[in-house]
Amino acid sequence: KDRSARYKRILLKLSGEALAGDKEFGIDPSVLDRMALEIGQLVGIGVQVGLVIGGGNLFRGKELSDAGLDRVTGDHMGMLATVMNALAMRDALERANIRTRVMSAIPMSGIVEHYDRRTAVRYLNQSDVVIFSAGTGNPFFTTDSAACLRGIEIDADIVIKATNVDGVYTADPKKDKSATKYEMLTYSEVLEKQLGVMDLTAICLVRDHCMPVRVFNMHQAGSLLKIMVGENEGTLIVE
């Protein structure tokens, strides 16, 4: 079997919730260490890894505004939360001896570098993992949109979204026992069937730029590596 990497450069999106592990809130360091190992395996077979991490384990702008806070302020807090997650992930990656850079869409001198596409691509070419934090830098967007945007900007071969389920289903598999998994979907099917894989902004962006997306289960150890060598894990979304 051919175990060489099918992708030269990927953009991996992890939700903030993934970092919380079994806890509802915050960061579970043991989860970070496990993810660092999985990401290290990719770097080990020569894949360049760009990472976007959400912030939902700490703050979500919409939830805060539903509770009475100004939405834009809430979104700013949400974006800062993604920077905290990025710092924690860098720590775990560097402890696993994986060279890592954190860039932020919002300038934060003294803590992280400001996002610059050309510099990011240079780091990726040096095999450094690059974590793109602070989302798109704008309120009213999500880190899914940020992942698709950065994936397109850095000319990644694919955007890979880690979730809690092993792909996209016809219905919520936790609620509906007859739900079946899609092996493959088109962007229009995702939109027509309102499958809620990512928000509409994100889906439209990848569709307009023909950027393939794969959705897979982060909790299955080794899945990421399998995807890299061409195995059909989760659901692939293409043209």
Ligand code: UDP
């Ligand atoms: N956010 C934002 N603009 C962006 C990305 C994120 O305002 O470009 C804010 C928004 O409030 C969001 C929060 O950051 O709720 C955390 O991101 P997200 O909800 O996407 O995290 P995830 O669900 O992936 O953990």
